[in-house]
Amino acid sequence: xxxxxxxxxxxxxxxxxxxxxxxxxxxxxxxxxxxxxxxxxxxxxxxxxxxxxxxxxxxxxxxxxxxxxxxxxxxxxxxxxxxxxxxxxxxxxxxxxxxxxxxxxxxxxxxxxxxxxxxxxxxxxxxxxxxxxxxxxxxxxxxxxxxxxxxxxxxxxxxxxxxxxxxxxxxxxxxxxxxxxxxxxxxxxxxxxxxxxxxxxxxxxxxxxxxxxxxxxxxxxxxxxxxxxxxxxxxxxxxxxxxxxxxxxxxxxxxxxxxxxxxxxxxxxxxxxxxxxxxxxxxxxxxxxxxxxxxxxxxxxxxxxxxxxxxxxxxxxxxxxxxxxxxxxxxxxxxxxxxxxxxxxxxxxxxxxxxxxxxxxxxxxxxxxxxxxxxxxxxxxxxxxxxxxxxxxxxxxxxxxxxxxxxxxxxxxxxxxxxxxxxxxxxxxxxxxxxxxxxxxxxxxxxxxxxxxxxxxxxxxxxxxxxxxxxxxxxxxxxxxxxxxxxxxxxxxxxxxxxxxx
Amino acid sequence: xxxxxxxxxxxxxxxxxxxxxxxxxxxxxxxxxxxxxxxxxxxxxxxxxxxxxxxxxxxxxxxxxxxxxxxxxxxxxxxxxxxxxxxxxxxxxxxxxxxxxxxxxxxxxxxxxxxxxxxxxxxxxxxxxxxxxxxxxxxxxxxxxxxxxxxxxxxxxxxxxxxxxxxxxxxxxxxxxxxxxxxxxxxxxxxxxxxxxxxxxx
Numbered sequence: 001x002x003x004x005x006x007x008x009x010x011x012x013x014x015x016x017x018x019x020x021x022x023x024x025x026x027x028x029x030x031x032x033x034x035x036x037x038x039x040x041x042x043x044x045x046x047x048x049x050x051x052x053x054x055x056x057x058x059x060x061x062x063x064x065x066x067x068x069x070x071x072x073x074x075x076x077x078x079x080x081x082x083x084x085x086x087x088x089x090x091x092x093x094x095x096x097x098x099x100x101x102x103x104x105x106x107x108x109x110x111x112x113x114x115x116x117x118x119x120x121x122x123x124x125x126x127x128x129x130x131x132x133x134x135x136x137x138x139x140x141x142x143x144x145x146x147x148x149x150x151x152x153x154x155x156x157x158x159x160x161x162x163x164x165x166x167x168x169x170x171x172x173x174x175x176x177x178x179x180x181x182x183x184x185x186x187x188x189x190x191x192x193x194x195x196x197x198x199x200x201x202x203x204x205x206x207x208x209x210x211x212x213x214x215x216x217x218x219x220x221x222x223x224x225x226x227x228x229x230x231x232x233x234x235x236x237x238x239x240x241x242x243x244x245x246x247x248x249x250x251x252x253x254x255x256x257x258x259x260x261x262x263x264x265x266x267x268x269x270x271x272x273x274x275x276x277x278x279x280x281x282x283x284x285x286x287x288x289x290x291x292x293x294x295x296x297x298x299x300x301x302x303x304x305x306x307x308x309x310x311x312x313x314x315x316x317x318x319x320x321x322x323x324x325x326x327x328x329x330x331x332x333x334x335x336x337x338x339x340x341x342x343x344x345x346x347x348x349x350x351x352x353x354x355x356x357x358x359x360x361x362x363x364x365x366x367x368x369x370x371x372x373x374x375x376x377x378x379x380x381x382x383x384x385x386x387x388x389x390x391x392x393x394x395x396x397x398x399x400x401x402x403x404x405x406x407x408x409x410x411x412x413x414x415x416x417x418x419x420x421x422x423x424x425x426x427x428x429x430x431x432x433x434x435x436x437x438x439x440x441x442x443x444x445x446x447x448x449x450x451x452x453x454x455x456x457x458x459x460x461x462x463x464x465x466x467x468x469x470x471x472x473x474x475x476x477x478x479x480x481x482x483x484x485x486x487x488x489x490x491x492x493x494x495x496x497x498x499x500x501x502x
Numbered sequence: 503x504x505x506x507x508x509x510x511x512x513x514x515x516x517x518x519x520x521x522x523x524x525x526x527x528x529x530x531x532x533x534x535x536x537x538x539x540x541x542x543x544x545x546x547x548x549x550x551x552x553x554x555x556x557x558x559x560x561x562x563x564x565x566x567x568x569x570x571x572x573x574x575x576x577x578x579x580x581x582x583x584x585x586x587x588x589x590x591x592x593x594x595x596x597x598x599x600x601x602x603x604x605x606x607x608x609x610x611x612x613x614x615x616x617x618x619x620x621x622x623x624x625x626x627x628x629x630x631x632x633x634x635x636x637x638x639x640x641x642x643x644x645x646x647x648x649x650x651x652x653x654x655x656x657x658x659x660x661x662x663x664x665x666x667x668x669x670x671x672x673x674x675x676x677x678x679x680x681x682x683x684x685x686x687x688x689x690x691x692x693x694x695x696x697x698x699x700x701x702x703x704x
Contacts, residue, residue: 298522301612
């Protein structure tokens with residue numbers, strides 16, 4: 001029955017099927033290294049069709065130096081050498097038809113029951129896996145760098161809260177060594193009073209009710225000092241059993257303290273600056289208050305004399321009393337303006353029109369300008385967007401700039417003492433520009449202009465511009481000096497536009 | 503001697519201070535004229551008028567001090583009382599060196615002000631009287647002939663007639679005649695009076 005396959009044929013066909021269906025490449029060679037079988041998987045891996053390579057030496061499939069040495073490897077093994085690869089399997093480099101080299105896993109077996117002897121190679125292309133491994137390693141290294149170099153504390157912890165890894169910033173923050181920390185849990189670091197809050201947040205995380213939490217906590221350093229931290233914790237790792245916690249810790253106390261300190265210092269300085277500026281203006285202000293007081297006392301004493309003489313004309317007395325009342329109000333007005341300026345209060349930012357701030361400064365500055373026979377002209381742009389500022393602090397800066405300008409112009413003849421104040425919308429925000437006709441700032445002074453204790457005045461402390469600069473910087477703006485086109489000094493305040501008015 | 507008409511001139515740029523001060527001074531029974539600037543006063547100022555100035559030290563335009571200097575330059579001898587604010591001490595010192603009668607700090611006590619004003623008016627009266635006397639004496643001395651003047655100078659210097667005669671190459675008799683003329687023309691009744699007159703006439 002020629003149509004009935006023989007048993008051998010049946011077995012052969014069955015193996016053929018297995019070989020063809022294999023995921024790994026299978027290459028069968030004889031003892032001379034000549035390829036006899038090349039399965040479809042091998043075709044895919046190496047890019048050769050089976051008929052192209054069957055009958056050729058297997059060294060075709062490998063790069064130098066293996067390629068030219070391969071016959072020698074077989075001979076050495078057949079001559080009784082110990083196997084280098086047979087029965088072991090290892091990672092080698094293969095060569096595709098297009099010349100491309102790639103990593104592959106190779107397992108070689110010997111077919112003992114065939115004569116002549118044959119070898120079978122099982123090949124798995126691992127180039128993709130290798131690429132992924134390399135990408136993962138790079139990513140891992142990247143994360144490691146971030147973790148180790150982060151300025152904030154970071155850790156990973158098991159679901160029980162015990163630390164798995166801690167970064168150097170956390171070590172520095174807490175004062176414990178890394179090995180010590182790895183013996184601890186978040187809870188152990190937390191101040192007794194804050195443990196309840198942490199545990200509640202923690203349960204929410206572990207129970208899967210939430211994926212992350214933020215808590216303000218007080219932790220104890222190794223030296224017993226309390227650190228205020230903000231802990232952000234999130235669950236990672238998918239399933240609850242394999243999950244872990246990633247924690248980020250910000251040393252809140254340090255930030256809060258330094259911010260508070262610098263803000264307080266700034267406000268203290270601003271207050272000193274206001275008082276100093278007023279001190280410098282004291283003579284002008286005293287004069288301004290003294291005028292109405294003088295008028296009041298003179299009017300009153302005149303009334304007394306007239307009445308004592310019995311020659312008082314009712315109408316004259318009435319007019320004089322009215323004049324007294326008006327002068328008392330005038331004195332009160334000056335006092336009100338000073339009080340509004342000098343009062344020590346917390347920084348309070350509000351959305352205001354810079355023009356209004358400048359107008360209120362001019363009320364007070366007018367006294368000084370008049371006393372020193374200086375003229376102030378203004379050019380305030382209408383419809384400017386609002387700025388978010390502490391109006392009193394900005395007043396202080398403006399008054400300081402006006403004061404400086406007047407001082408600088410005192411050597412000029414009276415009619416030419418001119419200060420021009422302009423507001424406008426610039427590229428970086430709302431600008432106030434103060435231009436005087438004084439001598440300007442000497443080149444040598446310019447660099448240190450905004451540093452403290454720099455002054456050209458005999459009685460000046462040299463704090464004004466330094467304070468002004470720090471106030472404007474704290475508002476996110478800038479205070480710059482430039483020479484005025486016609487000579488003289490020009491100071492430009494730039495303040496960012498309040499967000500609500502954009 | 504008829505009563506001298508004296509005026510208190512107030513110069514202050516502050517209308518309230520100026521008006522109230524003028525009223526106060528008027529209520530003291532004095533004659534007042536008020537000006538709002540140094541220039542306003544200087545443009546109408548008459549050196550012949552007697553009185554005093556009450557002057558604000560700190561004024562725009564020409565300050566009180568500058569005005570005082572201008573008065574000195576123009577040889578207007580009106581006594582000046584400065585009214586000053588607090589902290590103008592150095593200015594006040596300068597003013598006193600230039601011959602101000604006084605300075606008064608604002609606000610002022612009316613009696614103090616009145617005393618200062620009366621003192622200033624007195625100073626002006628005395629000064630004017632002295633100037634008038636000096637002018638009279640000078641005009642009398644001007645009546646002397648050159649030779650009589652030579653004789654007078656030597657008499658006042660205390661030289662005897664004999665010495666004068668030798669020095670001027672005159673007879674003692676001629677010196678005696680000149681001496682009599684000097685006494686008559688100057689109106690001096692004694693040698694002592696003549697010496698005083700000559701000294702006063704400068």
